[in-house]
Amino acid sequence: MGELTDLDTAPETHHLPVLLTEVLEGLDVVSGERYIDGTVGGGGHALAILETSAPSGRLLALDRDPEAAARATARLEPFGERATVVHASYDRLRAVAEVENFVPVAGVLFDLGFSSWQVDDPTRGFAFRLVGPLDMRFDPSAPTPSAADLVNTLTAEELAQLLWEYGEERQSRRIAQAIVSARPLRTTEALAEVVSRAVGGRRGRLHPATRTFQALRIAVNQELERLEAALPQALEVLRPGGRLAVITFHSLEDRLVKQFLKREASDCICPPRVPICTCEHQAQVALITRKPVLPSAAEREANPRSRSAKLRIAEKLP
Numbered sequence: 213m214g215e216l217t218d219l220d221t222a223p224e225t226h227h228l229p230v231l232l233t234e235v236l237e238g239l240d241v242v243s244g245e246r247y248i249d250g251t252v253g254g255g256g257h258a259l260a261i262l263e264t265s266a267p268s269g270r271l272l273a274l275d276r277d278p279e280a281a282a283r284a285t286a287r288l289e290p291f292g293e294r295a296t297v298v299h300a301s302y303d304r305l306r307a308v309a310e311v312e313n314f315v316p317v318a319g320v321l322f323d324l325g326f327s328s329w330q331v332d333d334p335t336r337g338f339a340f341r342l343v344g345p346l347d348m349r350f351d352p353s354a355p356t357p358s359a360a361d362l363v364n365t366l367t368a369e370e371l372a373q374l375l376w377e378y379g380e381e382r383q384s385r386r387i388a389q390a391i392v393s394a395r396p397l398r399t400t401e402a403l404a405e406v407v408s409r410a411v412g413g414r415r416g417r418l419h420p421a422t423r424t425f426q427a428l429r430i431a432v433n434q435e436l437e438r439l440e441a442a443l444p445q446a447l448e449v450l451r452p453g454g455r456l457a458v459i460t461f462h463s464l465e466d467r468l469v470k471q472f473l474k475r476e477a478s479d480c481i482c483p484p485r486v487p488i489c490t491c492e493h494q495a496q497v498a499l500i501t502r503k504p505v506l507p508s509a510a511e512r513e514a515n516p517r518s519r520s521a522k523l524r525i526a527e528k529l530p
């Protein structure tokens with residue numbers, strides 16, 4: 213699980229776009245075309261797409277975090293009407309693209325997970341190394357349960373299942389029991405302490421609470437469900453020859469993207485033992501990357517957050 217180490221690194225002052233050159237090349241960004249950035253964050257990839265597609269390329273950018281959307285709006289303001297930023301979750305990609313008159317497009321990018329801005333802000337509750345409320349919602353303006361709601365209301369069995377499924381946490385039962393015994397838990401610090409006490413000291417480079425925090429964040433934001441809903445919509449809005457680029461940061465989301473692209477690159481998705489194809493499935497994409505593109509040693513050195521990144525690219529067939 214790649215992203216696991218990220219919360220354990222020193223705070224960065226700003227968010228560096230990951231695999232930037234590889235994304236621009238992979239999306240084949242050129243002047244005059246239209247692109248969608250489904251996760252605009254600090255706007256690093258978005259800015260580069262707008263610069264590379266100058267003078268007339270256009271970008272529609274989404275983020276589920278209202279603060280990120282506001283920051284990106286300000287950062288992309290110099291591009292005038294060439295850039296449109298919308299506060300929306302990427303599982304609404306097709307509807308937003310239709311409303312904004314952005315169908316079809318030449319490229320769609322998802323750079324998944326959280327940004328340095330979010331993790332370094334204690335009030336968001338993403339980081340166990342900072343003291344803050346146990347929130348973890350990408351969209352704190354939405355009336356959805358926070359991490360505190362989950363840890364204080366789920367049963368020990370439900371918590372253990374969540375930690376196992378989304379954190380691949382081997383000590384899930386022990387941690388779940390310790391959480392239930394210690395609640396109510398209100399802060400990142402309190403949760404990190406309970407987990408540390410339950411499982412003992414550090415495990416190698418990882419803080420003992422790393423997997424617990426990741427699992428809660430994925431559950432709170434329904435990250436895998438939303439990604440699963442967004443990927444087919446991205447293919448629907450692409451023009452033939454258009455490119456989809458996805459950067460993942462942990463094995464659960466990478467597996468989901470890999471399996472989706474494999475299925476959509478196949479003419480038959482019948483179970484292996486079926487002698488004659490009955491599925492009538494038609495390949496929608498060609499895989500541009502058979503293996504994921506990884507950051508160079510230089511990028512990993514310069515930007516520790518990039519260490520677990522994996523980029524996959526596919527092209528929509530005519």
Ligand SMILES: C[S@@+](CC[C@H](N)C(=O)[O-])C[C@H]1O[C@@H](n2cnc3c(N)ncnc32)[C@H](O)[C@@H]1O
Pocket residue numbers: 227228229230250251252253254255256257258274275276277280300301302303323324325326327350433438
């Ligand atoms: C890794 S950051 C993107 C960084 C960006 N590419 C850049 O260069 O600054 C991921 C962003 O995705 C956003 N995000 C997470 N889930 C989302 C969703 N369901 N819909 C839209 N944005 C989402 C987060 O709020 C965060 O800002």
